[in-house]
Amino acid sequence: MAEPLLSVRDLQVRFRSGGQSLRAVDGVSFDLMPGQTLGIVGESGCGKSVTSLSIMRLLPSPPAMIEGGQVLLQGRDLLKLSEAEMRKLRGGRMGMIFQEPMTSLNPVYTCGDQIIESLRIHSGLKGKDARDRAIELLTLVRLPSPEKRVDDYPHQLSGGQRQRVMIALALANDPAVLIADEPTTALDVTIQSQILDLMRDLQDRTGTAIMLITHDLGVVAETCQQVVVMYAGAVIEKGEVQQIFQDPQHPYTIGLMAAVPRMDTARGRLATIPGAVPPPWQAIPGCRFAGRCPLADDRCRKSPPPLRPITAGHEVACWKAPIEGARA
């Protein structure tokens, strides 16, 4: 298999708050292959966004502290780079799209200005060249009449249009990696699918690898090749998208799949997973999910299960795996 483009190894992130030290991300590892889309799934507060911000080294410090691990971009450890080197990568080799298109653009500058600024910093483009490239990018993200839009302020655009501008901004300098932190969560459903289509299409054209953070399993099924499922700051299952969807092995993933509303099965109440994610200050000796798991026994509560392969490319952190006929 090819070398991974971006490789996260045993990432540890803590937050210090009022003398307490909270573990937000605990030993997360995954690989992003060139040209592929990796989905990171999990419920709110499980460490998805902290992971992505750690990769970009955008976590505010204090309170956040990256305590260990490596983030390798083509073999180079980003956690060891100086801030100046990191700045060159951000917006250059690595682009990022945020959740809230309504507030992610600087309201006092035009869309064009913001793209041109990034082009100036990273590609050294100036004047008319930069402006032409900005219009070209806006055309690429299928913003209508880009020659006019380039001079529009963000407040003059709709949410979907702003997200397109954000994508154009993220792609401005042909990044190798695009990190999309819930890019469609704040958009309504029809726009969601347009934006996802657009991202897929741009990936085909540019070969950018995408790390897609989401809590929407439908989005994952549609766009990703690889999936990482996170729970309470740790990876509990990862594999190819078919493996995760056809044969989920962690009871949490099984629960998640069962909780997705389906058109084809009998109606009734949707399945839920009882309980809530343990708060980060709670010390858990065993499996993080044991408190909510229907299968948990004493071993689960006492010793944490390691992430281990079940089949080729499919890893699960559960003592009970493989679970037969687990599909909901």
Place this chain on the structure above:
Amino acid sequence: MSATDTQTPAAAPQDAAPVHKSWWRALMRDRAAMLALILLTIIVIAAIIAPLIAPHDPNLNSRSVMQPPVWTERGTWEFILGTDGQGRDILSRILYGTRLTLLIGLVAVGIGGVIGSGLGLLASMYPKIDPWVMRLNDMMLSFPAILLGLALVAVAGPGVWPVIVALGIASIPDCARIARSIGIGVMGQEYIEAGRAVGLSDWTIFRRYLLRNSISSIMIFLSLRFGQVILIGAALSFLGLGARPPASELGMMAAQGRDFLLFAPHIATIPSVVIFLIVLCANVAGDALRDVLDPRLKS
């Protein structure tokens, strides 16, 4: 792929004229702001060209003492706004006094605004220095401007400049507080993170993101502060700290007129009205300035 999201009503402003040219029109539409701006411009110009248009020497005592303004029974065109208790032409003194008053207001607010807002915004951007800046601020806040003025006058001798410096320094902590709270709100916005994700340097983030998005709110505060500073400056003159007689300053003129309030009220009221107009116009125009600086409010 369809283009439905591009044709929603939310996209309506696309027909509007290029935004950066329409601020002038937006200002024209706001009658009060327009009026305030015109009046303020007239006052400022009149103050600047005071030596050219003043009908008399502002410090020359004439024989007609406490002459009422021209619109009263005993008024004459020689002294349009009348004369004060020492027979000096009030119009000329107002023109020269406005100069000094505006100078005090602008320079003091300039000192306080630049240093204070700079410190406040830096504190909001770097949580590490925030407690230090704010404690320093608290110390400065607990030191009254009038006392500071007295101390500076004691050191540097009486005059306008010690008062301006004192008022400027006294404005720093207030500006810093306001700027910090505005800045913290701006720093919490997602576009700051997005700007960092594009690889912008701290200096660019500060200048183009933080400052640019805070300045309209800070401006409003500064325009209010401008009014306050003029009033405190007048109070200091009244105490004999600021402009020294015979130089004219609006606050001092009002103070001098207070002795004749019963039989020649115009001596105190005219400078007071001018102070009132300057402060009012500055506040209204400051509000309009916010609209000019913030593209979201233009359309």
